[in-house]
Ligand code: GDP
């Protein structure tokens with residue numbers, strides 16, 4: 046059988062379920078998910094094998110109107126990954142409908158004469174009639190080549206999507222080992238898991254003020270692993286909130302991150318978190334380079 050391999054980019058407004066879809070297709074959590082916007086900060090590749098075909102799924106940050114440097118870099122990463130792909134999927138949250146953010150993405154694709162595959166997600170939340178009118182509305186834009194209706198969270202419609210992606214991939218050698226699930230190093234991925242737990246437990250501006258970095262990864266003789274991570278916040282007052290009364294908040298973040306790391310890695314994890322103030326992390330070029338983001342986007 047001929048080998049095939051190609052890139053499928055998933056783009057869309059924040060929070061439509063892009064990362065949930067990538068994880069569901071890969072079959073494990075490669076990209077973190079939360080009910081908050083801007084959870085995904087950089088391009089994450091999820092790898093799926095379908096017989097002799099390797100599908101490289103490109104999970105991207107949500108596309109929205111950026112104001113700050115860090116936001117600009119995230120949105121730029123989403124666009125550049127999308128435009129490099131063999132296949133571009135626009136994901137829309139069926140309950141939210143064809144909103145302004147999605148319209149802007151479509152307009153930009155239209156300008157480039159770019160055909161897209163439409164993925165309507167969260168079909169578990171809406172009536173059939175809503176789906177049909179939404180489909181008609183977007184189809185009228187004239188750039189949609191195929192439409193899929195899925196529930197990434199519940200797993201509905203994913204088999205068809207997987208087959209369609211596989212069929213669309215060009216002939217060529219695999220770009221990654223066939224048992225890899227992602228391009229992230231384990232230490233970056235582990236930092237992301239902690240960031241997800243922090244996102245879930247913090248409100249307002251705090252999730253956006255923090256960053257997580259793994260600073261050490263030590264394999265122990267007994268088969269366990271020790272992971273040290275720094276959580277950066279921008280102000281002293283934020284540090285207090287992340288730590289919580291009597292250290293309760295940080296303990297809860299740490300426990301739930303450790304549990305998930307252990308589940309996915311299949312071994313014991315000793316996780317050590319340290320919260321520190323690094324006021325200007327969003328203005329440091331090195332932070333962007335580490336995430337594969339363009340500081341000057
Ligand atoms: P992203 O920002 O586009 O990557 O979106 P996420 O994958 O982080 O998901 C955003 C939120 O939508 C999370 O709370 C998900 O659990 C939820 N979500 C994703 N897919 C579905 C779905 O098919 N149905 C429902 N009801 N919720 C979903």
Ligand code: MG
Pocket residue numbers: 063064065077078084085105106107
């Ligand atoms: Mg995401």
